[in-house]
Amino acid sequence: MQVIVDFCLVPMGVGVSVSRHVAACQTIIEEAGLVHRMHAYGTNIEGPWDEVFAVVKRCHEAVHAMGAPRINTTLKVGTRTDREQSMDDKVASVEDLLRH
Amino acid sequence: MQVIVDFCLVPMGVGVSVSRHVAACQTIIEEAGLVHRMHAYGTNIEGPWDEVFAVVKRCHEAVHAMGAPRINTTLKVGTRTDREQSMDDKVASVEDLLRH
Amino acid sequence: MQVIVDFCLVPMGVGVSVSRHVAACQTIIEEAGLVHRMHAYGTNIEGPWDEVFAVVKRCHEAVHAMGAPRINTTLKVGTRTDREQSMDDKVASVEDLLRH
């Protein structure tokens, strides 16, 4: 089962700046070899279900290991069985409509 | 790693009523033996990381098997390393403050 | 337009415990006279759109005034035009199915 998630991890108890923790997660996602794209409020990740969720778990483990005592993550999780659809397809289908 | 999640699964392409699909997920969560509590916008689930996420995956598989071609799930995922905290603890700590 | 939201406010830069800030929000919601119910990962609130969102804004203002430099809120927002449905109706329709 392929999945597209939107992953937004917020460490708590580490002060106001969390970019160091987010950067560590980006590296973990990158090393997993999954298609991904960061935006201002999270990162879209696309891949097989088990691989994507293994990455999410590794991010929690890594951010705790960096000293964050508490983590609050938000995930959107999309699956479909009617057809294959990539992250790029989703954006493209809306942009197509906007052009016409 | 223990986790408390808030799990809200929305099947798409099945019409306006989704209570049948949500009920199927409740049964799956119940059968997994995890502590859980349903509210008007999802279900809190508490347990070991791998067990909780296995349940989320089973729910996606079951709802697709019921005929939903597309699923859009929202998950909040909380972990902490500073101390143990249950779902009930979280609510109780706020209610304590409100009483004083 | 009636709305049912699930509201989860997370203050950042205030340390690991946020129950004081959540309790302040509960008081604001209570004083607004809106139907609401807290769970382990947020609060369901039901009411007219403008009143509900005014409460969300007041909570952000109050939590900043308590000293939180940064807030990260997650909201689920449900509206429907086909029929009236309360928070209690949503839970009841699933529980009915589970009993049969």
Place this chain on the structure above:
Amino acid sequence: MQVIVDFCLVPMGVGVSVSRHVAACQTIIEEAGLVHRMHAYGTNIEGPWDEVFAVVKRCHEAVHAMGAPRINTTLKVGTRTDREQSMDDKVASVEDLLRH
């Protein structure tokens, strides 16, 4: 109060394809003159609190008017009082760390 939101509207009861509804929302956001950027799982929008939430409300009204009987939106809402930060700043601060 400036806000950065991540806005993801899901119409229900309209079948599996929702790109027509998402495109209508993009047009509403565009016409409001707010800074925004679409990704595969929503749209980041930046601006004054009241203007941003007025746009969210207009999107719900417009998508209902297009025939969707039910809407399920997810919003992330970020405010901060310690300093100004744009959507671009958020992404840039992580990318800076990744380059070094």
